[in-house]
Amino acid sequence: MTTIAAILPPMLTSAIAEGFTAPEVLESGKALMPKANTLGEGLAMILQDVIPLIRPDLYEASRVCLAVIAAVMITSVVQSFSGTQKTVCDIAGTASVAATLLFSTNSMIRLGSDTIVEMVQYGKLLIPVMTAALAAQGAVGTSAALYAATMGIISLIGSVLSKLLLPMIYLFLALAVASGATGQDMLKKFRNLMRDGISWFLKTVLTVFTTYMGLTGIITGTTDTAAAKVAKAAITSVVPVVGGILSDASESVLASVAMAKNAVGLYGFFAILAIFLDPFIKIGCHFLLLKATGAMCAVFGSKAMTELIGDFSTAMGLLLAMTGSVCLLLLISTVCFLRGVS
Amino acid sequence: MEGLRQYVVSVTTAAIICGMLTATLNKGAVQSLVKLLCGFFLAFTFLSPIGRLNLKILPEDFGLDYEEASDAAQEGERFARNSIAQIIKEQTEAYILDKAAEQGLSLEAEVFVSGDEIPIPKSVRLTGQASELERGRMEIILEKDLGIAKENQIWTG
Structure with a gap:
């Protein structure tokens, strides 16, 4: 910035910085937002702030898991004395495990949903700034194509996740509870179909998006490079003194805009991570501890209850996949804008 | 949906x-x-x-909205162009003042830049005292070095 300031008038330097300012991180991400100038430094600061969050999240998740273990133990004891009433015990046990886990699962799903909404909201503020900055560098075609793809996908995935896939987690759990209570294979198959459907959708969207973003740079980059060559030729056709001034001015503005774009992109990168990480850790702790609980309960609990606990863990896994997908989409998009046209 | x-x-x-x-x-x-x-x-x-399934799973505002994308990109292009035009204006004015000083003239210069894709100095308003001969010399310099035609050089004062 010092070099640029020496070339550009001070007012213009600040005008470029003001013209391309990253939108402020949302409230939920402020706690983890690092004040760093480089990627490595920022990631290290985020990591330092995130690690202390793990312990309270683990405590919260482990309280839930202890309640589940208690429910499974009690059910096992009753089952061993129940004689011919095993079916009733199975249903009661399944219902007790489901009731124990439902409240925490519901709050995790709501947390996941809010995180997705916030990331999408932030993305819609960040992408136009990155687009303008990249276009100011001369990559007009590339910036428009990246903008269209990113905003389109963000709108789509935000809508599909909140209106379809997140409710499908509840349906997945309903099928899991029903199959746990009844032992019906058909319900297990429907449950698996739902899980596989959600996974397939997320993988497809990510694959299509990353492929498109990768190809866009190659295709539109050719057009932008050709346009830049035409502009350069036009400059050299102008009278020498003006041509020299024009050339210097263009380079100065390009360099300044590039720096502003990089600063905006870096801030946006950190902001997306800051919004994403805390909920990710909360849901991740629930996911891991439920997996461990399922493994422990396999020792003394019935197969149905162990599977049900595994299904709740899978639900947390699906939630992680959904929030992680949105975060990854936005990060990939930000990197594509930062990379621009080579 | x-x-x-x-x-x-x-x-x-x-x-x-x-x-x-x-x-x-x-x-x-x-x-x-x-x-x-x-x-x-x-x-x-x-x-x-x-x-009879309504496969309208796409949200109302979905679309690879190239018009919106184009607007966003043009905003950036406009910003860069305006920044370049500002630099050209200021540096051209500085050049004119240097040339005027070489001629022993004390002038104020206000350059107007074209609105084309590549901004170049189009006209200039010069304020200050100068004889016909001195004006003539400046006009030649401005036309030759900066490509500003004589009819686009406005003298006041």
Whole structure:
């Protein structure tokens, strides 16, 4: 910035910085937002702030898991004395495990949903700034194509996740509870179909998006490079003194805009991570501890209850996949804008 | 989207009802019959809405909106162009003042830049005292070095 300031008038330097300012991180991400100038430094600061969050999240998740273990133990004891009433015990046990886990699962799903909404909201503020900055560098075609793809996908995935896939987690759990209570294979198959459907959708969207973003740079980059060559030729056709001034001015503005774009992109990168990480850790702790609980309960609990606990863990896994997908989409998009046209 | 969600909910509900129903019956002819009926019911629930399913899963504001994208890109292009035009204006003015000083003139210069894609100095307003000869010399310099035609050089004062 010092070099640029020496070339550009001070007012213009600040005008470029003001013209391309990253939108402020949302409230939920402020706690983890690092004040760093480089990627490595920022990631290290985020990591330092995130690690202390793990312990309270683990405590919260482990309280839930202890309640589940208690429910499974009690059910096992009753089952061993129940004689011919095993079916009733199975249903009661399944219902007790489901009731124990439902409240925490519901709050995790709501947390996941809010995180997705916030990331999408932030993305819609960040992408136009990155687009303008990249276009100011001369990559007009590339910036428009990246903008269209990113905003389109963000709108789509935000809508599909909140209106379809997140409710499908509840349906997945309903099928899991029903199959746990009844032992019906058909319900297990429907449950698996739902899980596989959600996974397939997320993988497809990510694959299509990353492929498109990768190809866009190659295709539109050719057009932008050709346009830049035409502009350069036009400059050299102008009278020498003006041509020299024009050339210097263009380079100065390009360099300044590039720096502003990089600063905006870096801030946006950190902001997306800051919004994403805390909920990710909360849901991740629930996911891991439920997996461990399922493994422990396999020792003394019935197969149905162990599977049900595994299904709740899978639900947390699906939630992680959904929030992680949105975060990854936005990060990939930000990197594509930062990379621009080579 | 709402239609698709209702479809998924109805299939799931039907599956749960069938599962619970068959689980409550003891093995035998009745259970077999109920299973068969549940199969038909599930198949009907699964397949019949497909024909009239509204596959409008895309949100209202979805679209690879190239117009909006183009507007955003043009905003950046405009900003860069205006920044370059500002630099050209200021540096051209500085150049004119240097040349005027070489001629022993004390002038004020205001350069107007073209609105083309590549901004170049188009006209200039010069304020200050100068004889006809001195003006003539400046006009030649401005035309030759900066490409500003004589008719676009406005002298005041």
